[in-house]
């Protein structure tokens with residue numbers, strides 16, 4: 001079993017009957033959702049809130065009941081992946097383009113559990129280009145403003161056309177040398193007109209399940 005599958009499946013240990021569960025996006029949480037589908041068939045009663053259309057489709061295929069913000073007043077736990085995790089437990093997310101809904105769901109969750117293989121652990125964020133979701137109108141100008149923060153932004157393309165998010169926006173992948181103050185950068189990027197959200201998640205996850213090559217799972221609890 002690979003490390004993503006290992007931690008993805010392990011995450012269901014934290015999901016109990018009756019919970020409202022935020023369902024993240026990506027190839028690690030894919031395994032969580034598969035396992036949840038199996039458990040639901042066996043009688044587990046949960047309601048999911050998906051963070052992307054992709055996840056919504058997968059959950060529906062597997063028969064996982066879904067809900068929405070209008071119908072619930074809490075999310076008990078969200079399971080999601082990450083692109084980078086630094087030693088202070090800050091994250092870069094959005095490699096799969098779902099950062100906006102992921103951040104909304106994470107912010108509404110009592111618990112955020114991150115599942116990742118050990119390749120995602122870094123000393124300092126910034127190797128992975130930071131995804132920033134921007135409004136299509138005037139994106140070229142928004143990109144210039146973002147570049148003033150000392151990065152090289154690039155419009156994310158699919159088949160030579162802008163990749164459109166589930167929210168109808170574009171993604172700029174912004175390569176920094178290193179990100180020294182993630183919390184500050186998170187706030188400042190979001191003040192630029194045209195920026196909808198960025199992929200920095202500064203120290204908001206409660207727990208990390210890290211899959212290692214030797215088949216073990218490292219559990220890190222955030223004591224913040």
Ligand SMILES: O=C(CO)[C@H](O)[C@H](O)COP(=O)(O)O
Pocket residue numbers: 024025026027028029080081082083092093094095096097098099102
């Ligand atoms: O933020 C994300 C999607 O927007 C994913 O959680 C992140 O890209 C990690 O993905 P994977 O588990 O496939 O490595």
